[in-house]
Amino acid sequence: MLTISLTHYVVLSALLFSIGLFGVITKRNAVAVLICIEIMLNAVNINLVAFSKYITPMDFTGQIFSLFVITVAAAEVGIGLAIIIAIYRNKLSVNLDDFDWLKW
């Protein structure tokens, strides 16, 4: 029990991913949903770096993948906030339940 194996990291990552997914499904504020997506991406990063250490320590595949994930997450936050600001200017709301233009 007193050793940390790959399973510990995978379960921690699954727990964190679940918390993020719960937020994405149940939050009402669009910015909160964006934050929870960041938590999910970070959970994936933990997995990638743990696999990189335990399975391919000489190849660094997981670490380079997690670098790309971090870059894409930063771009995603910028675009997401821009979209939320543009919608807020039209609707004066960030409540996702108000964003139903595609519903008929």
Place this chain on the structure above:
Amino acid sequence: METSIYSVIAFYALAITILGNAALVVFARNIVHSVLFLAITFISMAGLFLLLDADFIAAIQVLVYAGAVCIMVVFGIMLIQRPDMKDTNLFNTQLIAGTGVVALVFALCAILAGRTAWTDLVATQAVPENTIQVIGALLMSKYVIPFEVVAILLLVALIGAIVIARDESSAIAVDEGVKANAHD
């Protein structure tokens, strides 16, 4: 395999900090508090990366996530929220369905993680001491095409964010002003 008692203690302390603060992000009723807890989550995750011998990723985590992303989100909140920040981060009506879906996802992941025979896959070598040199060389040789594509993606995201967030009504007013001046 980690055998030192200190790394075991560090893992559990960091795991509790990460999970507790992530839960606070979801359950806080004030969105500004949520972002604060998010920053703590990101920084403790950098500690977890240090524990995993990924010092460069840990530095990038602090720089990009705790530094840039959290500040950008706070700027976004300040641009769009009403003056009163109380109760800005509430749940919608999907709580029960959401809990069910999340429990299902976690159960699936945990069962699969427990059933996989990791011991057959685990390598025996340790991670090299100088990770930054190896990562730099790999990014400029084997992964140079993805590296350039990601650079273009960042440029596109930058321009796209400016175009999307631009105030179109004031832009149209400027255009009409230019046209009116040309007409005169």
